[in-house]
Amino acid sequence: MDRLEELRTFVAVADLASFAEAARQMRISPTAASRAVASLEASLGTALLRRTTRSVRLTEEGAAYLERCRAALVELDDAALSLRGDGATPGGTLVITAPVTFGRLHILPLVNHLLRAHPALRVSLTLIDRVVRLVDEGIDVAVRIGDLSDSSLHALKVAEVRRILVASPAYLAARGMPANIPALHDHDLISFAEIDRAPEWRFGPAGKPAIRIEPRLIVNTADAAIAAAVDGMGIARVLSYQAIDAIAAGTLVSLHDDAAPPPVPVHLVYQANRRGSVNVRAFVEAARDHFGGLDLTARAPTGRPGPRS
Template sequence: MDRYQAMATFVRVVETGSFSAAARHLNVGQPAVSKTIAQLEGRLQVSLLIRSTHGLTPTEAGQRFYERARAAIQEADEAELAARGAGAGLSGCLRVSAATTFARLHIVPMLPRFLAQHPGLEIDVILDDRIIDLVVEGIDVSLRMGELSDSSAVARKLATGGRSVLATPAYLERAGEPHGPADLAGHEAVIYSQLPNVWSFTRDGAEASVSVRGRVRVSAAEGLRAAVLADMGLTIASDWMFAPELASGAVRRVLQDWTLPPLDLWAVFPAGRMASAKAREFASFVEGVMARAYSRGA
């Protein structure tokens, strides 16, 4: 049994969740994948996977083996890349996680350009507004916005964007336009439940905070966008989140003479191991995309 190939097969089974999906990725038959895993478990004398109606999940031993095997494969890929030279391009599978709305608007449409630069590369994009465990989920690089809660995170700042109070013209025509932060208390706000409902502003060194109210609370950015675009109220959001609507006039900024704290975009890498060349190259690509497209606050 080829140990490297066995490790690569096991890693792909864990990441895809089934023998059949792993077989499709590896361009082999499902029986070959099943046989490889059985031989691997036989050689290690330990069960690596739990089989159920919901698919395959690693056992405790399997999770430990997955993490080590994946790191070993990355190291081997790095060694080959270094030997061939940086101009040889990247290959293999890159797993990226990102917030759903941000990725849909700004990352996924740009992936054809990145993939064209690296014909041997595949990308798995995991869309989730929640902060996930990068090691457990096998993520190479995560795109996160805002303050990083984990001080031990290995991260690189990619961009800084503006934040604004936003609403549709229809809502502002119905409810009136606020002229200062205090006016927001009388408005209907669409509240993003992952953030506090106290909004803080600055202007000429002065600070103002207001507690907003709203009948609609949403837990994901897609819901926030939908509610605002349905004229249900105003909200605070990054300009990135409503970039198409700001450009078309479907959404307007208000209180523009007041400043909100900016929003940082980070590339976060799994702690405890060196970021792969694929992850570093992707982070640089996203940094370039954001710099070219959005100069505000950069």
């Protein structure tokens, strides 16, 4: 096995924490995978992986070398693709991350479309409700919802979403519509921890009024917040795309849209040196087409209008 394949094998074993799984992915035998990593370690004069009968873990040296390997393999793959010119087609592995619900609803369909269109392409899609570092975790493209803080990344805005209040018709029938924003204090509130980092909800274009919340229920996923609201457990604050299907189905209505804060941008972000990647370009173009005619702000139907706060 040549050095390039040894590097690919090492990265696969490190990512999967398993020689057997890496071998299966690379279509080689577990023995060949083990020999490839051993040969790489011998040439470097240091152990990259710590092996036991139950686990495979990176050594400190291996963790540092892994990131350099990722970067090198990306550059080599892009160089090979660039030699084919404008007619190059996506191939190899594209690594994407996105928030859980947004990824399930919008990014997975894009990925499925690309996989059908490009047989040589493989995609690793990680859905997680936290911001990941692209370089550290080997990510090609990340979906970020909210203002961007890392100016070193290239960003393309593809959509907007809103923070909205939602409740079920049954809950509103039993408890009544809150007359204004301060009246939320008299209601059962459901907090989605990922967007409620502080114990307050802000409204209006300037973030006023702001109310301190004491939720009856705190959950760590949007799906759980939506399910609890649909079940009549209270008023939830979520992002509009998370509730858009439930609103369309009539199982939730949005409240006090007139007091909503400004929309939140949705960006695709990637490192500047990935702009020329055929895989990244294909994903970005597919995303442009997907989001071009899509409204994720869920502005209707809404609850009965109450007095302005």
